[in-house]
Amino acid sequence: MIYSIEIPLLILLLMTAAGAIIVKDLISSVFILGTYSFLLALVWAWLGAVDVAFVEAVVGAGLATVFFLLTLFGTAPKDIRIRRSAPPLTAFVGLPVLGLLLLYAAEDLPKFADPHSPASLHVSPAYLTNSLKEMDTPNVVTAVLMDYRAFDTLIETAVIFIAGLACALLLRRNQE
Amino acid sequence: MIHAHDSIIVRTTSRILIPLIQLFGLYVLFFGQLGPGGGFAGGVILGTSLILGILVFGPDAPVCRLASKVIHGEGVGLMIFVGVGGLCLIGGGEFLNYGNLDIPWIDSAARRRSLGIVLTQIGVAVDIAVTAISIVISLSLINSEESHD
Numbered sequence: 001m002i003y004s005i006e007i008p009l010l011i012l013l014l015m016t017a018a019g020a021i022i023v024k025d026l027i028s029s030v031f032i033l034g035t036y037s038f039l040l041a042l043v044w045a046w047l048g049a050v051d052v053a054f055v056e057a058v059v060g061a062g063l064a065t066v067f068f069l070l071t072l073f074g075t076a077p078k079d080i081r082i083r084r085s086a087p088p089l090t091a092f093v094g095l096p097v098l099g100l101l102l103l104y105a106a107e108d109l110p111k112f113a114d115p116h117s118p119a120s121l122h123v124s125p126a127y128l129t130n131s132l133k134e135m136d137t138p139n140v141v142t143a144v145l146m147d148y149r150a151f152d153t154l155i156e157t158a159v160i161f162i163a164g165l166a167c168a169l170l171l172r173r174n175q176e
Numbered sequence: 177m178i179h180a181h182d183s184i185i186v187r188t189t190s191r192i193l194i195p196l197i198q199l200f201g202l203y204v205l206f207f208g209q210l211g212p213g214g215g216f217a218g219g220v221i222l223g224t225s226l227i228l229g230i231l232v233f234g235p236d237a238p239v240c241r242l243a244s245k246v247i248h249g250e251g252v253g254l255m256i257f258v259g260v261g262g263l264c265l266i267g268g269g270e271f272l273n274y275g276n277l278d279i280p281w282i283d284s285a286a287r288r289r290s291l292g293i294v295l296t297q298i299g300v301a302v303d304i305a306v307t308a309i310s311i312v313i314s315l316s317l318i319n320s321e322e323s324h325d
Binding site: 050051053054055058059062063066067070071074133134135136137138139141142143145146147150151153154157158160161163164165167168170171172 | 204208209210211212213214215216217220221223224227231247250251253254257258261272274285286287289290292293296297299300303304306307308310311312314315316317
């Protein structure tokens with residue numbers, strides 16, 4: 001059975017996602033969220049997207065957990081516990097309907113790893129065949145990120161730089 | 177405010193682990209062309225090693241003073257990335273077309289593109305690592321502010 005590992009992983013993913021929302025203690029919620037990111041990294045690795053799995057494990061399970069914990073320790077202790085009201089009735093009715101609609105729409109998507117899907121016919125064959133010859137880089141993902149799509153990566157780097165600058169401006173305003 | 181950790185087990189373990197994490201980060205950064213990894217993951221791992229040092233050894237340790245010097249270099253990574261693009265312009269090609277990097281002792285275009293990928297990955301890694309350390313130091317400063325009240 002081809003889904004023998006994916007289905008338990010996805011069930012664990014759903015359980016940790018629900019647990020991070022349901023649990024009352026914010027610190028437990030942060031740790032469950034880290035577990036969720038790690039399981040998501042396992043799913044990416046199982047699907048063959050090793051680079052995405054790497055970044056998800058490092059950023060989601062490592063860095064984001066540290067940021068959340070530092071923020072929690074910076075806030076007053078009375079904010080640690082969550083008081084949340086019951087979800088409205090429209091959410092109970094509307095969200096399952098939305099899920100069913102999405103499942104219905106998902107039938108039109110191409111099969112996983114289908115060689116005739118539009119995504120694997122458009123530019124990916126050119127990337128896969130040319131990247132080693134053109135830029136001496138066996139890892140196609142790096143070649144796409146850093147050369148074919150270098151502008152995207154440049155703007156992403158600028159976005160992260162601006163995020164760090166904004167954090168410094170907001171949080172270090174009263175220092176010195 | 178972040179204080180130095182008391183436990184000798186934690187301190188000894190992280191004293192051994194931090195150089196290993198940095199070595200692994202450099203491996204991920206420079207072997208991103210051959211395997212999984214690259215500038216983003218390598219930068220986060222390099223930054224995380226310094227963050228571990230800040231969290232364990234406290235703000236007065238040498239590693240934390242290094243980190244608080246490092247955060248003045250925000251933007252250096254972006255400048256490396258854009259600078260490589262500008263070198264391509266000087267070499268006579270389009271912006272970020274690494275085939276036009278004007279380096280005399282590398283004659284094939286594929287080698288030049290490979291070198292361009294390595295240089296821009298270093299830029300991305302520096303940017304990400306410095307930003308991560310900067311955010312952690314900002315968050316720990318706000319903690320110290322509240323504890324003074």
